[in-house]
Amino acid sequence: MKKYALITGASGDIGKSIAAGLAADGYNLYIHYFQNKQSCEQLKNELDKRVECHLVQADLAQADGVQNLVRQLSTPIDVLVYNCGRSVTGLITDVSPQELDEMTQLHLKSPFQIVQYLLPNMISEKEGSVVMISSIWGETGASCEVLYSMVKGGINSMVKALSKELAPSGIRVNAVAPGMVATKMNQYLTEEELDDLQDDIPLGRLGLPDEIADAVGFLVSKKSSYITGQIISVNGAWYC
Secondary structure, three states, X not given: OOOEEEEOOOOOHHHHHHHHHHHHOOOEEEEEEOOOHHHHHHHHHHHOOOOOEEEEEOOOOOXXXXXXXXXXXXXXXXXXXXXXXXXXXXXXXXXXHHHHHHHHHHHHHHHHHHHHHHHHHHHHHOOEEEEEEOOHHHHHOXXXXXXXXXXXXXXXXXXXXXXXXXXXXXXXXXXXXXXOEOOHHHOOOOHHHHHHHHHHOOOOOOEOHHHHHHHHHHHHOHHHOOOOOOEEEEOOOOOO
16 A cells, blocks of 8 residues: 655755655655755656655745645645754844744644644554654754744654654654754854864764654654654754
C-alpha cells in the first residue's frame, strides 16, 4: 500500500534533505513551499524518478494558509513533518504586532490546524507519525530571540501533550530540535562568527541538513516504534 508524507518548508536545505530521505524510504511526497517554487520544482524533478511527488503552495504564516494547503492534498497523509524555520531576531520591545501574529500562526496555530485536519484518517487507520522540527532555543531559550524561543517551546509542549492523546490510536508524535546547522539561512554570519560558533560547540562543527533528516527518518520508521512524546536534540552537545 502506498504511503504519503507531507513535508512543510521543503524548499529549504533541511526540508530538501528530509524529503530526499523519506523518498529513499519509499514514501510518496507532498512537498510544501511558500515562495521558493523553483527550489521545490527542482526537488520534485529529482524525486519523481523514484516516487510520486506533488507540490503544494501556501503561506502558513497567514490565517488562511492551512485551508489553502489542505485543499491541495488528494490522498490521505500517513506522515506529517512540520518544518518551518522563520525567525525574528531583536529585542522583545522591537517585535511588532504583525510579527507576533505571523510567528504564532506559523509555528503554533498552523501545525495545530494541520494535525486537526490529518488526524481522522490516521485514527481510522490506527497508525501515523507526526514529527515537528523544533529548535535548541525551544529548549533553552535565546536572548534576542524571545519570540522564536517561545513558539518553539510551544511546539515542544504540543508534542508532549499530543503524544499522550494519540498513543491509544497508534499514532506517534515527536520533535527534532536542531542546534546550529549549516544552511543558507546562516550565510549572513561572517567567517569569524562561524569560527567562534564552532569553537563553542563541543563536537567542533555545525550540523548538516542530512543529520537532521536522519533523525526524522528514524522517528517515522519502525525502529522507533516505542518512541513518542520525545524532543530529540541534534546539536553536537551545544548548550546541553
